[in-house]
Amino acid sequence: xxxxxxxxxxxxxxxxxxxxxxxxxxxxxxxxxxxxxxxxxxxxxxxxxxxxxxxxxxxxxxxxxxxxxxxxxxxxxxxxxxxxxxxxxxxxxxxxxxxxxxxxxxxxxxxxxxxxxxxxxxxxxxxxxxxxxxxxxxxxxxxxxxxxxxxxxxxxxxxxxxxxxxxxxxxxxxxxxxxxxxxxxxxxxxxxxxxxxxxxxxxxxxxxxxxxxxxxxxxxxxxxxxxxxxxxxxxxxxxxxxxxxxxxxxxxxxxxxxxxxxxxxxxxxxxxxxxxxxxxxxxxxxxxxxxxxxxxxxxxxxxxxxxxxxxxxxxxxxxxxxxxxxxx
Amino acid sequence: xxxxxxxxxxxxxxxxxxxxxxxxxxxxxxxxxxxxxxxxxxxxxxxxxxxxxxxxxxxxxxxxxxxxxxxxxxxxxxxxxxxxxxxxxxxxxxxxxxxxxxxxxxxxxxxxxxxxxxxxxxxxxxxxxxxxxxxxxxxxxxxxxxxxxxxxxxxxxxxxxxxxxxxxxxxxxxxxxxxxxxxxxxxxxxxxxxxxxxxxxxxxxxxxxxxxxxxxxxxxxxxxxxxxxxxxxxxxxxxxxxxxxxxxxxxxxxxxxxxxxxxxxxxxxxxxxxxxxxxxxxxxxxxxxxxxxxxxxxxxxxxxxxxxxxxxxxxxxxxxxxxxxxxxxxxxxxxxx
Numbered sequence: 001x002x003x004x005x006x007x008x009x010x011x012x013x014x015x016x017x018x019x020x021x022x023x024x025x026x027x028x029x030x031x032x033x034x035x036x037x038x039x040x041x042x043x044x045x046x047x048x049x050x051x052x053x054x055x056x057x058x059x060x061x062x063x064x065x066x067x068x069x070x071x072x073x074x075x076x077x078x079x080x081x082x083x084x085x086x087x088x089x090x091x092x093x094x095x096x097x098x099x100x101x102x103x104x105x106x107x108x109x110x111x112x113x114x115x116x117x118x119x120x121x122x123x124x125x126x127x128x129x130x131x132x133x134x135x136x137x138x139x140x141x142x143x144x145x146x147x148x149x150x151x152x153x154x155x156x157x158x159x160x161x162x163x164x165x166x167x168x169x170x171x172x173x174x175x176x177x178x179x180x181x182x183x184x185x186x187x188x189x190x191x192x193x194x195x196x197x198x199x200x201x202x203x204x205x206x207x208x209x210x211x212x213x214x215x216x217x218x219x220x221x222x223x224x225x226x227x228x229x230x231x232x233x234x235x236x237x238x239x240x241x242x243x244x245x246x247x248x249x250x251x252x253x254x255x256x257x258x259x260x261x262x263x264x265x266x267x268x269x270x271x272x273x274x275x276x277x278x279x280x281x282x283x284x285x286x287x288x289x290x291x292x293x294x295x296x297x298x299x300x301x302x303x304x305x306x307x308x309x310x311x312x313x314x315x316x317x318x319x320x321x322x323x324x325x326x327x328x
Numbered sequence: 329x330x331x332x333x334x335x336x337x338x339x340x341x342x343x344x345x346x347x348x349x350x351x352x353x354x355x356x357x358x359x360x361x362x363x364x365x366x367x368x369x370x371x372x373x374x375x376x377x378x379x380x381x382x383x384x385x386x387x388x389x390x391x392x393x394x395x396x397x398x399x400x401x402x403x404x405x406x407x408x409x410x411x412x413x414x415x416x417x418x419x420x421x422x423x424x425x426x427x428x429x430x431x432x433x434x435x436x437x438x439x440x441x442x443x444x445x446x447x448x449x450x451x452x453x454x455x456x457x458x459x460x461x462x463x464x465x466x467x468x469x470x471x472x473x474x475x476x477x478x479x480x481x482x483x484x485x486x487x488x489x490x491x492x493x494x495x496x497x498x499x500x501x502x503x504x505x506x507x508x509x510x511x512x513x514x515x516x517x518x519x520x521x522x523x524x525x526x527x528x529x530x531x532x533x534x535x536x537x538x539x540x541x542x543x544x545x546x547x548x549x550x551x552x553x554x555x556x557x558x559x560x561x562x563x564x565x566x567x568x569x570x571x572x573x574x575x576x577x578x579x580x581x582x583x584x585x586x587x588x589x590x591x592x593x594x595x596x597x598x599x600x601x602x603x604x605x606x607x608x609x610x611x612x613x614x615x616x617x618x619x620x621x622x623x624x625x626x627x628x629x630x631x632x633x634x635x636x637x638x639x640x641x642x643x644x645x646x647x648x649x650x651x652x653x654x655x656x657x658x659x660x661x662x663x664x665x
Binding site for chain 1: 361387392393395397398399400401402403404405406407408409410411413428429432433437438439440441442443444445446447448477478480501502
């Protein structure tokens with residue numbers, strides 16, 4: 001898909017760069033905090049993939065719904081869940097965005113239509129289809145953006161969900177973050193047809209493969225796809241070709257990929273790419289960059305302080321929320 | 329010209345009662361819709377939804393492809409977004425294809441989101457054996473589902489409950505699984521006059537007695553009632569407790585009855601090992617042990633995949649004769665009095 005890039009202003013360029021730097025800094029801080037045993041459980045960092053969440057969230061409206069995966073810190077932050085609430089969640093605190101019951105893999109914010117944080121691969125897709133069904137039945141102009149990885153494509157729920165969304169003409173934007181590995185299994189070792197966007201054709205869903213390392217390309221593609229989905233009330237699939245710079249989780253020695261491959265992709269770092277582009281256009285000074293980075297660190301320090309200072313949920317509330325506390 | 333007969337209370341089947349419940353829900357709440365395999369044009373695998381398509385149209389009586397995981401998950405999503413979906417899963421065996429959505433999503437989302445989300449979803453499933461449908465259409469897995477926090481499990485075993493449990497389920501903000509025993513669909517009778525609603529909290533005594541409590545639900549409940557009639561002829565007065573909800577269990581009602589009769593027989597169409605019967609027996613042990621006159625007994629399905637042949641299927645399931653024998657053994661232990 002040849003998507004014309006939107007005209008880039010300095011203001012917008014800096015906003016995109018700042019948003020990506022913020023996610024990168026958050027992930028790097030999480031890595032440190034994990035080493036200090038402040039954060040436990042599984043931790044899946046999205047370094048390298050920031051452009052997708054940032055580019056997409058630029059386009060999605062506040063009434064659109066979002067379903068994400070267990071590698072969703074970037075999506076949550078880009079959607080506007082306050083960093084302190086995300087960090088507090090990783091600390092397992094009451095002030096976390098899931099009151100400490102979700103953790104890194106299960107971030108939620110109902111007020112921002114952020115429906116998780118799903119850690120069963122492809123398990124979020126049917127839920128996204130259902131949210132879109134509700135949007136359609138209520139004749140809302142909204143859509144549901146459903147993020148998932150290349151691993152999900154091997155699951156039956158991917159195929160069932162694409163079929164149902166297409167059959168019922170539901171406003172779902174399927175966004176596949178193809179980072180080439182399902183944990184440690186390379187795409188071509190798992191898929192007879194490794195071209196993910198081609199699979200959508202079997203369900204008569206229009207699809208496009210996008211450079212997921214280019215935030216402007218992502219933003220433009222999502223903008224066009226959202227117009228298509230809203231106008232036709234039909235789903236669309238975008239395959240974002242990307243790469244995860246860090247290990248799958250904190251327990252992954254990365255035996256399945258070559259160092260050279262990682263380095264080759266790091267040359268396409270979405271943050272460096274945009275930085276260079278803005279500099280070449282004369283829109284970014286060294287002082288701008290320093291300020292953006294300093295802002296990230298300031299916000300992070302405050303978020304960590306907030307998380308560390310927050311209370312734990314009392315154990316007496318352990319069984320709260322197993323059943324809803326409000327009436328239907 | 330036939331003689332005019334006085335009008336008797338309208339007779340209806342369990343199937344009719346569920347259909348009327350659906351019709352009422354669809355009529356009263358525009359957020360409600362029904363979806364599942366063959367619920368529309370076909371009229372429902374067990375003919376429960378027959379005629380609803382003509383009344384409510386294809387948007388609200390929604391035929392789905394054979395994609396249990398996707399359409400149950402879609403029900404969860406639609407519930408999250410504020411609708412009140414009723415999802416029909418043709419049999420409990422098929423629900424295993426949607427187990428991920430039911431257990432990993434429906435049951436967890438409220439708690440895992442710190443109470444921000446709720447999943448007001450009703451899933452209706454046919455369950456149980458007795459129609460020679462073999463090992464992939466006859467199992468009773470409601471006891472498994474009752475293991476899972478976050479789900480509510482209810483079993484309409486009477487016409488009144490078939491007629492009114494759905495509304496009670498829809499009024500709750502949580503995922504509710506309603507298990508309809510396929511053998512009961514043809515059961516006929518009349519509704520209790522004046523009854524307009526039931527709850528989803530309490531067990532119900534369907535027959536009072538002083539000598540032994542028969543604890544059951546579903547088709548087995550009716551076997552217990554038949555057994556109680558036989559036992560009465562022998563001078564044994566059995567109390568029959570209809571559990572109605574399997575999660576949460578109504579401990580208070582179970583213990584009240586057991587304290588009264590001092591003996592309990594649990595009849596459960598699930599398999600014995602790890603069964604709901606085991607759970608109930610343990611709760612009685614924990615809460616009423618010293619008031620028992622005999623060890624708690626149970627009658628479950630034989631530990632085989634349900635076979636096709638009629639005599640084998642019958643042999644696998646709890647029977648009224650088996651219930652009579654087990655109850656008699658509790659009340660009149662060998663070597664007796």
